Amino acid sequence: MKSDGPMTWDAILVPLAQTAFKVTGFLVVMLLVARRVIPLVLHWVVHTGSRELFRLAVLAIALGVAFGAAVVFDVSFALGAFFAGMILGETPLSRQATEETLPLRDAFAVLFFVSVGMLFDPSIMLREPLLMLATVGIIVIGKSLAALAIMRAFGHPPATALTIAASLAQIGEFSFILATLGLSLGLLSQNGRDLILGGAIISILLNPLLFFALDRLRERKGSPHEQAHAADPAGPPLPALSGHAVLVGFGGVGHLVALALHDQGQPFVVIEDDLDVVQALRRDGIAALYGNAAAAGMLDLAQIERARWLLLAIPDALEGGEVIAEARKRNKQLEIIARAQSNAQRLHLEKQGADHTIMGEREIADGMSGHVLGSLLREAG
Incomplete structure (x- = not known):
């Protein structure tokens, strides 16, 4: 920046103070007002029952906050979009908002990185x-x-x-x-x-x-067993187990499976990569290991060679396939039951060695059709 005279402190401090005041005003509005208004708006929109309107509301909030930040508070468009995403992420409907805007997010991500690649001048190397x-x-x-x-x-x-x-x-x-x-x-x-x-x-x-x-x-x-211990140094040693189940993943599905096993008195070990969840399970007296089940030595810590079942409750079929392959090497008689979300995932998991795969859509369809057929049989009888 060129100037006709020497730069003074006023010329530096006044713009900085103005910028700080505008940014502070934007933060106050977002944290005190938007945090209360945006969840209420989304709650009202979702009760209309229209997915299209909900998707449009999410986009309007994200773009509106970003544009308003740039026009009203002279804050960068990127910072406004960041805060809009942060506020949306804190709402109870954040997961639904993410699912509804996922195709647009992927399209914008591709467009963003393609545009960045076009800006790069390879001759600089x-x-x-x-x-x-x-x-x-x-x-x-x-x-x-x-x-x-x-x-x-x-x-x-x-x-x-x-x-x-x-x-x-x-x-x-x-x-x-x-x-x-x-x-x-x-x-x-x-x-x-x-x-x-x-x-x-x-x-x-x-x-x-x-x-x-x-x-x-x-x-x-070091050995796989030592590596697994290094990844989870605070983990208490498990007692000697035999005929137990190894449950991989403690999300929504894994939690329900664990409750059923616990109610039946069936011993099981949970492998979970969320440390907070693992610590909570240990406080409740449930054997739990912290780490990735596909990591070297983790299945050995779970005593997979003496287990009867391997229950894969994670949605990632690629990671699940790795776990199945490693478990099958260690225990040929192990019964492996895996979760799949598509036919492609089911075929992949079975190819890796899964004995049974459970698909949510198929189970729902079987339940609905079974209910209808059962009603017809009762009426015919």
Whole structure:
């Protein structure tokens, strides 16, 4: 920015104060007003019974808040959209709102990343190879080391800290937004933006390789049983079990299955990747392991070799297939019952070794048709 005279403190502090006042006003309106008004509006709309109207209301709220933030409070459109999403996410209807707008979200995500790719100038890698290498190093190595140090400082085990560090070895859409904003304000050069975009793209491409290397490191570091213990150091050792059930996942389905097993006095072990859920189960006296069932050693901790049933209550068929394959290696006589959401998932799980697959839609259809046929038989009799 060019000026005819020297920059004074007033020229700096007054705009900063005005901006801070506008942002504060926006935050007050969003946190005190929108938090109360938006749930009431959605509650009224959902009771109209119209899915189209509900979908339109969600889009109108998201875009309206973002546009109002930019026009009224002079806040960036991106910040307004972020707060709109945050408020919508706190409402009791957040899950329904997510499901209704999922196709649009995917379309916008594709459009966003395609547009980012069109902004990137690949020649920057030839013009400034050392700067590009340094940018990638800061993102992949610098961020990972910082995340690793923070996780270890808070007492998390090495396995968890390494996983978080690898997950953060990339930058995403907020970096793109900030880079574009910096360019428009004259705070960032064209080369700077290209370096950030290039570093982001390369870091995203490298991220799967980091996880692959992390898995190989874990295999060399120790036995699967030791790795599983390292992932859940606070977990109390399980008593010797035999003929028990191993329940993977404690969501809506897993919770109902666990209640049925508990009522029948059938011993079971829960494997769940939500630490809060695992701690609550342990307080209730239920054997629970914290971690991913597909992780090395986790099934061994659950004593899968002496189990009678493996019950997969997770919706992810790919992860479920990995668990089934590992469990089948350890126990050929194990009866495996898995959850499927489509015929493709059912075929995949059965190919991996599942003995039975339960599909929600099929069970609902069987229940409805069975009720109708039962009524017809009673009338005929």
